[in-house]
Amino acid sequence: QLVCVTGAAGYIASWLVKFLLERGYTVNATVRDPNNPKKVDHLVNLDGAKERLHLFKADLLEEGSFDSAVQGCQAVFHTASPFFIGAKDPQAELLDPAVKGTLNVLKSCAKSATLKRVVLTSSVAAVANNDRPKGPDVVVDETWFSDPEFCKRNGKWYNLSKTLAEEAAWKFAKENSIDLVTINPAMVIGPLLQPELNTSAAAVLNFVNGSPTFKNVTLGWVDVRDVAIAHVLAYENASANGRYLLVERVAHFGDVVKILHDLYPTLQLPQKCVDDRPYDPIFQVSKEKAKSLGLEFTPLEVSIKDTVESLKEKGFI
Numbered sequence: 664q665l666v667c668v669t670g671a672a673g674y675i676a677s678w679l680v681k682f683l684l685e686r687g688y689t690v691n692a693t694v695r696d697p698n699n700p701k702k703v704d705h706l707v708n709l710d711g712a713k714e715r716l717h718l719f720k721a722d723l724l725e726e727g728s729f730d731s732a733v734q735g736c737q738a739v740f741h742t743a744s745p746f747f748i749g750a751k752d753p754q755a756e757l758l759d760p761a762v763k764g765t766l767n768v769l770k771s772c773a774k775s776a777t778l779k780r781v782v783l784t785s786s787v788a789a790v791a792n793n794d795r796p797k798g799p800d801v802v803v804d805e806t807w808f809s810d811p812e813f814c815k816r817n818g819k820w821y822n823l824s825k826t827l828a829e830e831a832a833w834k835f836a837k838e839n840s841i842d843l844v845t846i847n848p849a850m851v852i853g854p855l856l857q858p859e860l861n862t863s864a865a866a867v868l869n870f871v872n873g874s875p876t877f878k879n880v881t882l883g884w885v886d887v888r889d890v891a892i893a894h895v896l897a898y899e900n901a902s903a904n905g906r907y908l909l910v911e912r913v914a915h916f917g918d919v920v921k922i923l924h925d926l927y928p929t930l931q932l933p934q935k936c937v938d939d940r941p942y943d944p945i946f947q948v949s950k951e952k953a954k955s956l957g958l959e960f961t962p963l964e965v966s967i968k969d970t971v972e973s974l975k976e977k978g979f980i
């Protein structure tokens with residue numbers, strides 16, 4: 664079977680391409696710069712790549728850019744979207760590539776006669792950013808949607824980009840009879856296949872960069888390998904539908920520091936929270952739908968350990 668992965672060189676997508684090749688798929692992988700070894704060497708060296716990986720050059724902001732990569736595919740996994748904090752021009756750097764890019768990919772999909780399903784990498788960013796109170800008894804599930812106004816009010820431009828991109832995708836899919844499923848992971852950690860540091864793995868690195876304090880932040884966390892396999896299951900399981908939240912555990916930064924300390928007692932870690940306010944509250948996230956795909960979650964402790972080991976191996980620590 665022929666499938667397409669957009670943004671194939673990225674952190675999550677590299678694992679997705681690896682698993683797809685392992686399962687015997689032929690993969691059309693889009694990257695912005697197929698001539699850059701840092702973007703493609705780790706892909707072309709995967710088992711099965713020589714026989715079944717085809718690289719395509721495509722950019723989210725170019726109309727029709729994905730047509731040839733999508734042509735003849737039965738599944739399209741659309742993972743490409745900019746993920747970084749601190750954009751100077753959020754419209755140009757985050758919102759346009761996320762929203763216009765998603766529509767651009769879906770337009771290519773709408774032209775395809777072979778396509779069975781599109782699996783879109785959305786995010787918890789498109790789920791939990793709203794004014795609904797959170798607390799230990801609150802269960803966030805797939806019925807929750809982020810509120811664009813909340814994102815704008817709080818300057819959460821990346822979160823806004825994911826919210827608007829998912830909204831646009833559902834609308835376009837409905838109007839064009841595309842079978843769409845979204846995967847909505849929380850903060851993704853775990854080993855890196857690509858040589859360059861990505862934003863979410865950097866979150867773990869930031870704990871060991873010598874800062875004396877950790878932020879007063881509570882987040883959901885999930886392993887990159889689970890996220891990648893969830894994409895495959897969401898395609899292979901014919902009855903999969905709607906959104907799939909992926910969160911192994913909700914943990915405060917202080918809890919993550921504690922896990923790191925238990926694993927690496929000699930590592931220099933932040934000692935205390937940056938402020939004296941009560942900890943940002945813990946909340947629950949439903950795992951029911953994700954488990955219905957057959958997904959088993961890697962424990963957070965394992966993900967953290969494997970991230971640190973990978974960061975060491977790649978010379979970041």
Ligand code: NDP
Binds near residue numbers: 744
């Ligand atoms: P990476 O930064 O590793 O990957 C992002 C990918 O998007 C890269 O492959 C990049 O391509 C591509 N991209 C960015 N801008 C463009 C553009 N203009 N045209 C074409 N491609 C572009 O991040 P992740 O693997 O973490 O993110 C993958 C997806 O997962 C994103 O949709 C992200 O929003 C989502 N996600 C990530 C989470 C996380 O914690 N990591 C959590 C929830 C969702 P190139 O290689 O050419 O630079």
